[in-house]
Amino acid sequence: MSPAFELAVLALVRQIPPGRVSSYGVLAAAAGFPRHARHVGKLLGSLPDGHDLPWHRVVNSAGKLSRPGSEQADWQRVLLEQEGVEFSASSAISLFRYGWPDHAYLRAKAR
DNA sequence: GCAGTGACTTTAG
DNA sequence: CCTAAAGCCACTG
Numbered sequence: 001m002s003p004a005f006e007l008a009v010l011a012l013v014r015q016i017p018p019g020r021v022s023s024y025g026v027l028a029a030a031a032g033f034p035r036h037a038r039h040v041g042k043l044l045g046s047l048p049d050g051h052d053l054p055w056h057r058v059v060n061s062a063g064k065l066s067r068p069g070s071e072q073a074d075w076q077r078v079l080l081e082q083e084g085v086e087f088s089a090s091s092a093i094s095l096f097r098y099g100w101p102d103h104a105y106l107r108a109k110a111r
Numbered sequence: 112g113c114a115g116t117g118a119c120t121t122t123a124g
Numbered sequence: 125c126c127t128a129a130a131g132c133c134a135c136t137g
Contacts (some may be wrong), residue, residue: 001134024119035132041118042134058118062125066118073118092125 001043005033009040016057019083020100021093023061030101041066056080057100063093 008031016022024037033039044055056076060066065073068091077087085098095103 025121028119035120036134037119038117038132039119039134043118045118055118060118061120070118076118088125090126094125 001039005031005036005039006043008032009043010053013044013053013055013058016054016100018054018057019085019098021057021059021063021080021085021095021098022100023059023063023095023103025061026099026101026103026106027058057083059093061095063095063099064091 009027012022012027012030024040028034028036028040031040040058044053044058047053047055056079065076067073077091080093081087085093087093
């Protein structure tokens with residue numbers, strides 16, 4: 001992957017405010033690389049220990065955590081709940097309430 | 112170069 | 125927003 005891609009994505013993740021969440025696809029597009037959502041995931045999954053990125057604020061387009069059942073998923077959920085993010089009964093987050101940037105607005109604008 | 116793989120997304124029902 | 129199916133792109137063997 002190009003370094004530009006990684007740098008842009010990492011910079012965006014750092015800008016996600018506490019209590020808000022973004023999605024892989026949105027970040028990829030915002031970074032200038034549409035259709036590279038899977039690579040954002042791969043990038044976050046290969047981050048070295050001790051980084052300062054709020055990776056837990058990144059979920060998929062359905063507002064759910066990836067790799068369910070994993071330890072990191074549980075940890076991610078705890079971190080988000082501590083920031084005030086609410087999970088539905090089906091373990092999903094309302095992107096209309098917590099999505100960043102404003103999910104509904106951006107999608108309407110893109111079309 | 113082909114086939115499999117994956118922290119994904121979109122469209123349709 | 126739930127499920128199912130197809131598309132997508134870089135990486136790996």
